[in-house]
Amino acid sequence: MKNTRNRRTVRVALKLPGKVADFIVRAQSIHDTMGANTTTLPSPTPALTILQSHISDLVTKEAATKARTTGAAADRDAAMKIVADDLNSERGYVEQLVNADTANAVTIAEDAGMMLRKVTSRNKPDLATKAGATSGTVRVFAKATKGAKTNFWQYSLDGGKTWIDLLPTTGANTSLHDLTPGTIVSFRQRVITKMGLGDWGQPVSTLVI
DSSP, X not given: OOOOOOOOOOOEEOOOOSSHHHHHHHHHHHHHHHHTOTTTOSSOSSOHHXXXXXXXXXXXXXXXXXXXXXXXXXXHXXXXXXXXXXXXXXXXXXXXXXXXXXXXXXXXXXXXXXXXXXXXXXXXXXXEEEEOSSTTXXXXXXXXXXXXXXXXXXXXXXXXXXXXXXXXXXXXXXXXXXXXXXXXXXXXXXXXXXXXXXXXXXXXXXXXX
């Protein structure tokens, strides 16, 4: 039986502050984090050297604004917009990588100093995770499938290279215990109905706390 679930685009968020000083710190942090992870992010757009030059220009113009130089505030605002545009381009680049390798989406976003955008309840994901009551526990929830008789689950600790079976459930949820905090675990699920066994759904990854 073919899987009829629609694959949703995973969105990446920057969360840029409005205050200029905090904006500069955030922009520099994204630049430095991306620069430290060139294996994950081989071709940033724009190049990090360009982003750095624009951040440095913003720093200079913010200093002139603090010194109350005539016209400096307008120049600073223009420079801030350029950096914001750069960062949005970097976000788009990271988002492409994330959607090409959703099993490692969390890691890719973190390697860019960014984060995955939370899906609103209006766009409830097919699969979601939540930290359990004790450290090292992850709870997993799937959208209920009409006519589902059994839910099958697997998890991976190596980004989806190998998968380990969990016990099947009749309900659309399961949990995994005794994981190591700080590791990233991926889950996937499929169901069996009167039409047969479905394909594995899109994996979801989470950081164990």
